[in-house]
Amino acid sequence: MTTKTSAYKHSLIPQNPGWLPRTFRFAAWLGWQIESNWADPFVFAIYSVIKPISSAAILVVMYSVITKGAFENPVFPYIYLGNAFYIYVGAIMAGISWAVIEDREHYRMLKYMYIAPLHYPTYLLGRGVARFLTGSISVFITIAFGVLFLNVPLNIYAADWGLFFVSLGLGVLMLGFMGLLLGSITMVIVNHVWFLGEAVAGALFLFSGAIFPLEVLPAWLRPVGYAMPLTYWLELMRRALIGDVARAFPTLAGFSNMELIGILLATTAVIGLAAFLTYRYCDYRARELGYIDRVTNY
Amino acid sequence: MQQAIFTKKLSRIYKLRGGKKTEPKELIALKDVDLEVKQGELFGLLGPNGAGKTTLIKILTTLLAPSSGEAWVAGHNLSTDPDRVRPLINMVSGGESSGYGLLTVRENLWMFAQFYGIPSQVANQRIKDLLEVVGLGDRLNTKSSDLSTGLRQKMNIVRGFLTDPEVLFLDEPTLGLDVGASRDVRRFIRSWVDQNEGKTLLLTTHYMVEADELCDRVAIINNGQVLACDTPARLKRDLQKDAIFRMEVSPLNGAGAGVFERLSGVRKVTHEAKDGSSTLEFILAEEDALGAVVNTMTQQDIHILNLQKREPTLEDVFVSLTGKSMAEVEKSGD
Numbered sequence A: 001m002t003t004k005t006s007a008y009k010h011s012l013i014p015q016n017p018g019w020l021p022r023t024f025r026f027a028a029w030l031g032w033q034i035e036s037n038w039a040d041p042f043v044f045a046i047y048s049v050i051k052p053i054s055s056a057a058i059l060v061v062m063y064s065v066i067t068k069g070a071f072e073n074p075v076f077p078y079i080y081l082g083n084a085f086y087i088y089v090g091a092i093m094a095g096i097s098w099a100v101i102e103d104r105e106h107y108r109m110l111k112y113m114y115i116a117p118l119h120y121p122t123y124l125l126g127r128g129v130a131r132f133l134t135g136s137i138s139v140f141i142t143i144a145f146g147v148l149f150l151n152v153p154l155n156i157y158a159a160d161w162g163l164f165f166v167s168l169g170l171g172v173l174m175l176g177f178m179g180l181l182l183g184s185i186t187m188v189i190v191n192h193v194w195f196l197g198e199a200v201a202g203a204l205f206l207f208s209g210a211i212f213p214l215e216v217l218p219a220w221l222r223p224v225g226y227a228m229p230l231t232y233w234l235e236l237m238r239r240a241l242i243g244d245v246a247r248a249f250p251t252l253a254g255f256s257n258m259e260l261i262g263i264l265l266a267t268t269a270v271i272g273l274a275a276f277l278t279y280r281y282c283d284y285r286a287r288e289l290g291y292i293d294r295v296t297n298y
Numbered sequence B: 001m002q003q004a005i006f007t008k009k010l011s012r013i014y015k016l017r018g019g020k021k022t023e024p025k026e027l028i029a030l031k032d033v034d035l036e037v038k039q040g041e042l043f044g045l046l047g048p049n050g051a052g053k054t055t056l057i058k059i060l061t062t063l064l065a066p067s068s069g070e071a072w073v074a075g076h077n078l079s080t081d082p083d084r085v086r087p088l089i090n091m092v093s094g095g096e097s098s099g100y101g102l103l104t105v106r107e108n109l110w111m112f113a114q115f116y117g118i119p120s121q122v123a124n125q126r127i128k129d130l131l132e133v134v135g136l137g138d139r140l141n142t143k144s145s146d147l148s149t150g151l152r153q154k155m156n157i158v159r160g161f162l163t164d165p166e167v168l169f170l171d172e173p174t175l176g177l178d179v180g181a182s183r184d185v186r187r188f189i190r191s192w193v194d195q196n197e198g199k200t201l202l203l204t205t206h207y208m209v210e211a212d213e214l215c216d217r218v219a220i221i222n223n224g225q226v227l228a229c230d231t232p233a234r235l236k237r238d239l240q241k242d243a244i245f246r247m248e249v250s251p252l253n254g255a256g257a258g259v260f261e262r263l264s265g266v267r268k269v270t271h272e273a274k275d276g277s278s279t280l281e282f283i284l285a286e287e288d289a290l291g292a293v294v295n296t297m298t299q300q301d302i303h304i305l306n307l308q309k310r311e312p313t314l315e316d317v318f319v320s321l322t323g324k325s326m327a328e329v330e331k332s333g334d
């Protein structure tokens, strides 16, 4: 065969140079066009401001009822910040897996993206960029609200910004990989897959120490939390902003910041590897099943 | 001679899941397809609904894995080297309205050009030129959600040509376009292949005329199998010595077309009932057989309303290969 068809080899662009940065850049561009399509500023306000603040408010009310208003207790900022940063999980992880569904079923462009000379996993990560940016707005607003009205003890001069940005960067990468993992699975499921991202984000909420220390969980469930990079990431984010208060908690108190970063790096690498392997398998399966251009009627 | 597309015993089986208790059924969408399309050819796949045309295109564009068999596109093996095939191909399916509705026509197209690594300036120029060709020149900055279905399809057709592929796949490119637009698109397809040496284009269609007038070579496909593959002229040549008559008659009233098929000299008859009359098409081995046909009609009290002799078309080729017209195949379902 190769001899008969060899003429094309000479006219070939040598294995598609520069495709990774190109894929990432234009996927991010597309994601931003979709996310920032705030034709209606009212809708934007609801999603980026009112929704996060009201979910934080629910938490605050519950906390205040249970603890009879003990806002001075270090548990409060622990919960408040955990909840605030968890917004990124829904935004990035769920957002990336949502991109698969959106492209496949809503815009019906997945097949054209798929046959284009782009690196699809990189495309999905790129689609997450805009989600990170809009998510950041929600996170910022939620934290600012807590500082201004609920006495969350955040002192911007005392915060460890170096640690903050390193942790944030790693965390975003980790969430991107988790999104890729979910997105890959989304490629081989065609029905009832709408809620997958949100459902996983919701389930992990309980195991990540976002709103209560892992010690609250039954002993047999705790390992789930210890195995997840999310747990270490949230701890790092809290420590970076309000160091001492966060360290008052037993769960990870024995670890230094550097140790936590090390664990986060290692678990992120594992998740990353798992995500790419899952992608390879799901890509192969999706082609076999004929799901790339499948549209579920909805 | 170079091959743009080469398939070896390509098959595709879909597993169908019916009700919960029924065991999974299988549907053979493609069966042992051997196809060779030469570089520089405008090649047509002609067949009725469900023949397997889209399935074949999906496999050749890396969207779908074959159940067995192998295929090469632009010199690369599809199953081992899809990433080398993709930069060299593009695909457009007609009759659907896909696109990022919130982007303008220009943005939609520009973005794709970027994914293919085409410099912005080159892309913008090509976008302008191609939009002119399909008559969308004035819609450059319209949001694609504001386009009608047909206009969106034109945008998609532009997306196919925009990346200047070595091998372009068009699945029913003119489906849903009006007569004028279809003609423009066909004309452009032809000129693209003629003016760009070495570019190959494979299109599917179930319009006879499209296959006949446009394509260098045509494969007739039915039930997942390629029944014949040649230039339209050569496909029809075997029928040239036959006589083909089209007859409009009074309703057959229960008597099927079968009686005519049994007459000697009659090779194939197709029958279509329309309100108040029936249309019969006869492929006769020789013209003399018409006498027997007319006699039988008289016996059965069928009146001839209209009689026409005509040149063979690809439809007749299909009929002589399958014994049915494409419309009959489509009506009988799977």
Ligand SMILES: Nc1ncnc2c1ncn2[C@@H]1O[C@H](COP(=O)(O)OP(=O)(O)OP(=O)(O)O)[C@@H](O)[C@H]1O
Binding pocket: A290, B014, B015, B016, B027, B028, B029, B047, B048, B049, B050, B051, B052, B053, B054, B055, B056, B206, B334
């Ligand atoms: N995803 C799928 N699952 C199960 N069966 C399928 C699937 N896609 C196609 N088929 C079946 O495979 C056969 C071939 O379909 P295909 O779409 O290739 O036909 P086609 O020639 O393109 O027809 P049309 O002219 O209607 O577009 C049909 O019987 C179809 O029902």
Ligand SMILES: [Mg+2]
Binding pocket: B053, B054, B055, B171
């Ligand atoms: Mg089709």
